[in-house]
Amino acid sequence: MRLGDVIRDLRTTDGPSIVLLVLDGLGDVPAASTGYRTPLEAAKTPNLDAIAPKSALGRLTPVAPGITPGSGPGHLGLFGYDPLEVTVGRGVIEALGVDVDLSPADVAARANFATLDADGRVTDRRAGRIADDVNRRLCEEHLQGIDVGDGVSVTITPGKGHRFVAVFRGEGLGGHFTDSDPGREGEPIREVSAIDGDDRARHTAGVVNRFWREATKRLQGQDPANAILLRGVGGLPEIEAFGDRFGLRGCAIAAYPMYRGLAQLVGMTKIPTEDGPANEFATYEKVRSEYDFAFIHVKATDMYGEDGNFDGKVGAIEAVDAALPDLLATRPGVLAITGDHSTPVAYAGHGWQPVPVLVHAERAGGDGLPRFSERTAVAGLLGSLRSCELMPVLLASAGRLAKYGA
C-alpha cells in the first residue's frame, strides 16, 4: 500500500488547528567564517527558548542528502509532497513570483529580451540588461495582445531588467518543453518542442512557437531588445489537492508572491498580508477561525542568508522571536517552526543541510532540549525526517490521523 493512500484513508477532517511557520532558509552551517556558530545559535530568542524544552525537536532533509533545493521543492516538501515526485517548472515558479494567478490548464514560460543580429543569431541573450522601465514599455507596446490563434490568450508580466513572464491560457494546453533560448550567444533561436510528446503537448508547442516568432517580428528595429527567448516552458504539475490529501482547509500568509503562489498551487487560499512576522501573525489572528491549517512564510531569514549577512539573519530570527507571543496567544493546536531549506551565511546561497524543526503541541510532548538550533535538534525525539514526512507528523500531533491496521 502506498503511504499517501494510507494517509488519505486515515485522516479525519476535524481536530485542532495547525500552524506551519516557515522561516525561509532558516538552517545554517557553523562555518569557520561565522566563528563556528549558526544564526539560530547566536540569536537572542527568549520566547523560542521558553517553548523549546516543551516541544518535540527534529531535523528535516528537504530533498535528499547533498541535494540543495530551490524554493519550489523546499516548500512542496513542507506541504507534504515528495519533491522528487512533484516538480514545478521554472516558468511556473517565475509566474508565481510575479503574482500571476495560474489555472491548472495554463502553460507558463520565463522569458528574456535578447538581441539578434541580421543573420538571426543571438548576440546578447539579455539584451544588454535593459532597465525595468524599458522592459515595461516594450511589453506594453509590443507584446500584449499578440494573437497566437486557436483561442489562446497570452498574458505578459514584466519582471526585473530583461526578464518577463508569459502565460498561455486556452483549451487543450499542457506539457513540458525545450527552451527556445539556445543557451549561448552566436546561435539562432530554437524551435520549442514537446518533451513528453503527446498531442496536447505538440499542439501547445505550435502555439508557443507562433508566439515567440510574432513577438520577435513586432520587436524588429528595437535596439538592443529586438527578440525574445523562452525558457522553462511548461504547464502546472498534477497535484492532489492539499485538502483532499490531508483533510485540512489551508491558507497561506506570505508577503512574497512566489510563496503564496506555491501554496495556492496545492490548493491553499492566499490571504493578503503586510510583510514581517508581526504583521503576518496579526493577519493569521484575523482569519484563523476559517482555516484548519495556516502556512506563514517569513522571507527575511533567507534574504540575509543570501547576502551572507550573519548579523542580518540573526536579527531576522530575533524579529520572529519578538513577535512569537502574538502567535502563541492564538493558541494553535499544533505549531511547527522550521525552514524550507538551509541558506548558510557562509554560502550566501541555499544549502542542502537538514533544517531544524520544532513541533509545539500537547501530543508532541517536550524533549527537554534547552534551545532550538541545528545542533540541539540532533537529539530531538522527532528524529531525522524528510520534509515531506512532516505533514503526517503534524496531523498525528493534532490527533487527526486514525490508527493503521488493527
Place this chain on the structure above:
Amino acid sequence: MRLGDVIRDLRTTDGPSIVLLVLDGLGDVPAASTGYRTPLEAAKTPNLDAIAPKSALGRLTPVAPGITPGSGPGHLGLFGYDPLEVTVGRGVIEALGVDVDLSPADVAARANFATLDADGRVTDRRAGRIADDVNRRLCEEHLQGIDVGDGVSVTITPGKGHRFVAVFRGEGLGGHFTDSDPGREGEPIREVSAIDGDDRARHTAGVVNRFWREATKRLQGQDPANAILLRGVGGLPEIEAFGDRFGLRGCAIAAYPMYRGLAQLVGMTKIPTEDGPANEFATYEKVRSEYDFAFIHVKATDMYGEDGNFDGKVGAIEAVDAALPDLLATRPGVLAITGDHSTPVAYAGHGWQPVPVLVHAERAGGDGLPRFSERTAVAGLLGSLRSCELMPVLLASAGRLAKYGA
C-alpha cells in the same frame, strides 16, 4: 536487487540464538501531563541499567513518521515484514485474538449481533450490546453448523458483548470483501462483494452472503439480536515464511492469543505459556534448545499505557527488569528488547513515535549510554531504523548474514 532477496541469499541457518523481547506499547512521550518523563525513564531498572552501556541502542519507527500502527502492523514490522506491503485484515486479527487456528486458505470476519426492524432495516448495529452469556448461547444454538454449501464449514467463536468471529474454511476461498454492515442505523444489510474481484473472491462472496442470510433467518424472532453484520471479511495475506526468509526456527511465547497468532501467521511455532515476564522467561528456558529464534511478548506495558496509567506502566517495566536475570541466564546469543509501537500514557492509546530498541550481543558492542530510554536511544549507534529493518540487524548481530558482494 531487492533487499529481501539479498537477505535470503546471505542468511545462514546456523549461529547463536536470537531472542526478541517485545514490551507491547513500550515507547512513550515525555508529555506535560507526565512531568516530561516517560515510564522507561521513571522506572527503576537495575538489570536493564547494567546491560544498557554494554548494548547497542537505537530507535524503531513501526510504519512511517506520523502513522500510528495497530498491533498487526507493529508486530509484522518486528518480524521483518514491511507493514505497508503485508497487511492483515481486521477479521483475521479478530480471529487470532480469540485463538482461532487459521490456515492459509481460511477467510475470517468480525461479526456483530444486530437488530433489524420489520422492513429489514438495521435499528441497532450492536443489538443493545447483549451480555457475553447471551452471545455464547445464540452462537451455540443458532449459528453453529450452518450449511453454506460448496463444502465450506463455518466456525463461530463468541467474543465480548455483541461480537463474534466467523471463519470460513473450504476449497477455493480467499480475497478481501466489503462489509455487510451498512455502517449506520436505518439502512438494510448490504451484500458482501469482492474488492479484488477474481473468480475465487466472487465464489467466496457468494458463500459469505449465504451465511449471513441463513444466520439472520435462524435468528428471526430473537430480541434484540435478530441479525448479524459482517466486517473486515478477508483471507490471510500471502506471507513468505519467517523460516525461509531468515533461516530461523522461530517460536512465539505470548500469553495473549492475538500476538502468538500473528507470529504463527508468519510461521513461528506457538508455545503455551502463563502470563507475565517471569513465567514467559521460564517457558523460554524449557523450549529454547529447539529454536533459533524466540519472540517473547509482554502485554502489561501496553495495557497500562492504554489506561493512561503512568505508575502501572512503570511497574510493568520494573516487573520485566526484575525477571530479566532469568532470561540473561539462558545466555541468548542476541537479545533485543523493544516494543511493537508506542502507547504514550498521555494518549491512553497508541502513538506513532519511534520505539527505543536495545540489542545485547557480543557483535553489537556497547554504546556506553547510561540507561535504556526514548531519549538515550537517540544517541545510540544503531541509529533510527524502520521496525522491519531490525531483523537483518539481529541476524548480523548473530553472525548469521554473510557478506554482500566481494
